Amino acid sequence: MTRRVVLVLVIALALVAGSATPGLAYAPVDIVHTEQVQAGPYTITVGFSTWPIRAMRSLDFTFAPAGGITGKSGLLTIAAPGSGNRRGLSRLVRHPRKRDVWGLDVFALDKPGAYTFGFLLDGPQGRGEGSLPGLQVLDQPGPPLPLSWSVASLPLIALIGLIAVAWRRVRPGRRVRYTLEA
Amino acid sequence: MGSLTPSLAGAGGAPPTVIAAGGNPPAAAIGAWLVQLGTVISLVGLSWDIQWHIEVGPDTFFTLSHLALYSGSALSGITSLVMVLRSTAAQRAGRPLGREVGGAGVRVFGGAFSAPLGYLLSGVGAASFLIYGLLDLWWHSIYGFDAVLNTPSHVALFLSILLTMVGVVVTFAAGGERTWARTGLTLAIPIVITFAPIPFTALSDLPIPLDPMQLGSILCAPTLLIMARMVLGRWGAVRVAVTLGGLQAVLWWFSSWATESYAAAIGLPLRDNLRASAPQLPSLIPFFALVVAVVIEGLLRLGRTGRLSPSVLTPLLGSAAGLLIAVSLPIQLDLTDPTTHTSAGELVILPVFGLVLGLAAGYLGTRLGVLLKVVDR
Numbered sequence: 096m097t098r099r100v101v102l103v104l105v106i107a108l109a110l111v112a113g114s115a116t117p118g119l120a121y122a123p124v125d126i127v128h129t130e131q132v133q134a135g136p137y138t139i140t141v142g143f144s145t146w147p148i149r150a151m152r153s154l155d156f157t158f159a160p161a162g163g164i165t166g167k168s169g170l171l172t173i174a175a176p177g178s179g180n181r182r183g184l185s186r187l188v189r190h191p192r193k194r195d196v197w198g199l200d201v202f203a204l205d206k207p208g209a210y211t212f213g214f215l216l217d218g219p220q221g222r223g224e225g226s227l228p229g230l231q232v233l234d235q236p237g238p239p240l241p242l243s244w245s246v247a248s249l250p251l252i253a254l255i256g257l258i259a260v261a262w263r264r265v266r267p268g269r270r271v272r273y274t275l276e277a
Numbered sequence: 278m279g280s281l282t283p284s285l286a287g288a289g290g291a292p293p294t295v296i297a298a299g300g301n302p303p304a305a306a307i308g309a310w311l312v313q314l315g316t317v318i319s320l321v322g323l324s325w326d327i328q329w330h331i332e333v334g335p336d337t338f339f340t341l342s343h344l345a346l347y348s349g350s351a352l353s354g355i356t357s358l359v360m361v362l363r364s365t366a367a368q369r370a371g372r373p374l375g376r377e378v379g380g381a382g383v384r385v386f387g388g389a390f391s392a393p394l395g396y397l398l399s400g401v402g403a404a405s406f407l408i409y410g411l412l413d414l415w416w417h418s419i420y421g422f423d424a425v426l427n428t429p430s431h432v433a434l435f436l437s438i439l440l441t442m443v444g445v446v447v448t449f450a451a452g453g454e455r456t457w458a459r460t461g462l463t464l465a466i467p468i469v470i471t472f473a474p475i476p477f478t479a480l481s482d483l484p485i486p487l488d489p490m491q492l493g494s495i496l497c498a499p500t501l502l503i504m505a506r507m508v509l510g511r512w513g514a515v516r517v518a519v520t521l522g523g524l525q526a527v528l529w530w531f532s533s534w535a536t537e538s539y540a541a542a543i544g545l546p547l548r549d550n551l552r553a554s555a556p557q558l559p560s561l562i563p564f565f566a567l568v569v570a571v572v573i574e575g576l577l578r579l580g581r582t583g584r585l586s587p588s589v590l591t592p593l594l595g596s597a598a599g600l601l602i603a604v605s606l607p608i609q610l611d612l613t614d615p616t617t618h619t620s621a622g623e624l625v626i627l628p629v630f631g632l633v634l635g636l637a638a639g640y641l642g643t644r645l646g647v648l649l650k651v652v653d654r
């Protein structure tokens with residue numbers, strides 16, 4: 096019996112290890128929608144791997160200046176809906192799964208509304224600034240968040256319940272003094 | 278569901294299995310340490326996975342760090358199941374195991390199983406990890422495969438792992454004064470200190486003036502250090518703090534090394550915008566836990582000399598420990614990531630949080646320590 100269990104476990108582990116070829120399954124960056132942005136002398140094609148965009152749903156963004164990224168650098172700002180607050184000022188970097196363009200990998204915008212992506216580019220033709228205003232992000236998909244969080248908190252409720260039962264049985268407060276003096 | 282009815286040692290008139298010479302039944306030690314090995318693998322896997330997403334990015338279900346996470350829970354879960362079945366079989370044969378094997382027995386499914394409390398907790402945590410893994414898959418199918426910590430499915434997975442880690446603490450505490458148990462507990466508590474702040478990321482969207490994981494550190498580290506002192510006795514907090522430092526050093530080295538070596542091995546480049554900052558998970562572990570532990574030991578020594586009454590001692594222990602952890606956070610942040618800035622407001626708020634959460638930590642830590650002291654009785 097024990098030998099059979101061990102054999103099954105070994106076979107299962109071998110199957111998992113054998114199928115774990117990490118390079119095989121990296122999702123390609125499939126762009127399904129694009130927008131054009133003019134930043135001074137530079138035309139940037141902004142690509143989206145899902146369209147339309149929904150709040151909290153992550154996707155790949157690509158930022159491809161005409162003529163390629165070689166010899167160019169840039170900054171990206173993201174203005175949240177309504178507030179006008181800019182979510183950081185970050186350097187445009189190559190997309191880890193599409194290294195010939197800049198991008199954001201599996202990145203989500205958290206709230207619905209109209210976002211503005213701002214670009215500041217430096218390159219052989221000097222500096223250029225432009226933006227993609229009114230990028231509409233629809234409501235989040237899936238069940239309401241309070242329901243998801245309620246389901247997620249069940250292990251915590253179980254832990255608190257267990258401590259409460261043990262607490263009621265032992266009444267640890269009565270023994271603290273003795274243990275502190277030990 | 279089970280009922281918390283102690284039913285093993287001495288139940289039904291049958292004496293508990295006699296402990297082998299030397300007081301260390303091998304199966305009890307092996308079972309406890311195997312479940313602990315699972316939690317260590319999970320912790321290492323998580324630290325590696327976080328670092329992978331920061332430094333490299335692309336991942337699949339089968340990246341090595343993911344496999345470490347899954348296999349850690351699998352090892353803990355399978356071992357817990359074996360120990361529960363073993364306990365049930367022994368109970369049915371009229372030779373119940375002693376309570377040093379995972380603690381008091383709990384009747385599960387109307388008495389169909391007799392599960393030692395520690396193994397029940399670690400097993401339920403591992404089973405819960407499996408179920409929430411399916412939920413996580415569903416979540417990603419709706420929301421995409423982003424690598425943020427604070428989604429409901431990720432927090433549920435963290436809570437499941439935490440449940441397993443708590444089960445390990447209970448299992449080792451049940452071993453009482455045996456060497457394998459005390460050594461195991463000296464590692465199990467630092468593992469919980471490292472891991473417990475992570476589920477606090479669930480509070481990220483709430484309007485609190487601190488990083489939720491810092492909040493978790495300020496509450497959990499003092500609670501668990503005080504608990505360690507209560508259950509392990511003199512110098513227990515110091516031993517746990519030293520072990521915590523060792524764990525931090527290992528994770529610090531391993532997380533970056535494994536990430537960069539693995540990326541090189543499979544031909545993936547590092548991200549362009551990497552800053553020279555410390556590995557994320559180990560840099561969240563309190564740097565000054567040893568100072569806090571020494572203060573706890575010192576205050577308890579004052580208590581023993583009669584200069585501090587127990588009613589003063591508990592809140593004093595907690596607030597001192599909480600305050601020290603809280604005020605050391607900006608220093609730690611500055612050491613690990615010099616580009617961050619702690620605002621004047623945060624400098625005022627941190628000590629307040631330290632005192633308030635520290636008071637809670639004193640109350641909880643002393644009482645959880647008492648609960649662990651009696652888990653084998």
